[in-house]
Amino acid sequence: MMIKTIVCDMDGTLFSSENMVGEAYARAVRAFNREFSRRMRIPTTEVIMREIGRPVEEILKIIFPQLKDSERAFIRTLSRKYLVDLIKEDKGLVYPSVKETIAILKQMGYNLKLASNGGTAYINAILDHYHLSPIFGPFIPLNNENLKDKGDVLNLHKSILGLMADEMVMVGDRLQDAQAAEKAGCRFIGVTYGHGTIRELKSAVKIIRSFHELPNAIVTLEKETIVKV
Structure with a gap:
């Protein structure tokens, strides 16, 4: 089954707050x-x-x-x-090649969404300041009720978009991202350049060392899925 939606973590995947x-x-x-x-x-x-x-x-x-x-x-x-x-004040950092790679993924026809534990004001500030809001759409925050963790957010994305689990992939740098993917039943792509450790990515089906590697990882994953079928 082809991947339709790529859900990205924010801190450690698209953006780094380490400098601030x-x-x-x-x-x-x-x-x-x-x-x-x-x-x-x-x-x-x-x-x-x-x-x-x-x-x-x-x-x-x-x-x-x-x-x-x-x-x-x-x-x-x-x-x-x-x-x-x-x-x-521009003290944060959007990782190298993120904007260019996002444009490529959109051209390839993928839908891009977010799943983050960050607060609404914080995430929206990043999206607005770096002009990413039109790409990812409205941010869905945790609410300690029906959305207690990223896994719940992934399941909501699935429901809203009418996706099967195999049609969505989670991209992130921490164990919480891997656990979210497991909860939603979707595949997980780990990134090594973020804030986590390689041990946290052991359940990843693909591991990338730079965000610009993501399109190739997605295409390879789709080809492997077709071969298995």
Whole structure:
């Protein structure tokens, strides 16, 4: 069965926040310390990046286990605001060849969608600033109800687009992306240039080292499927 829709993760696949996430959290923690008269230590970029790919609430519980939910909510709100500000200041990075490769995939007739644990304001800021909104369409965020993880988002994409599982493929860099593909019953293509490790990609049917390799990986995957049939 031919692939019709390619669903991409954002952080570590299309975009990297590594150059700015440390600054966003630093600003948020400094504001928290002023507001609550605390001396909480600012997490390093390395500590934050280890958790990128998880839902934001989960990241904050790991990095700030000592805080109350209301205190973590304060940091979440401010860190998202500062991330959006930094995106608008062009401090983030769209990976090399992403825009060119997306254009090629569209010309080849593939539908492109997103599945991300990022917040709506954050993802929309990336889509708007880098002019990607017309390509991926409206972002579907997690809501802790019927959309609790990326797997639920993939299943919703399948339902909306009327797809069989084999007609969709997930592309990402972390274990959460692989798990999402498994939950939706679709195939997973792993990328090695993102924030994850090669061990997280062990269930991938294809592994690419640069986003520009994706069209060939998709075509090869389709040919292999035809041969099996």
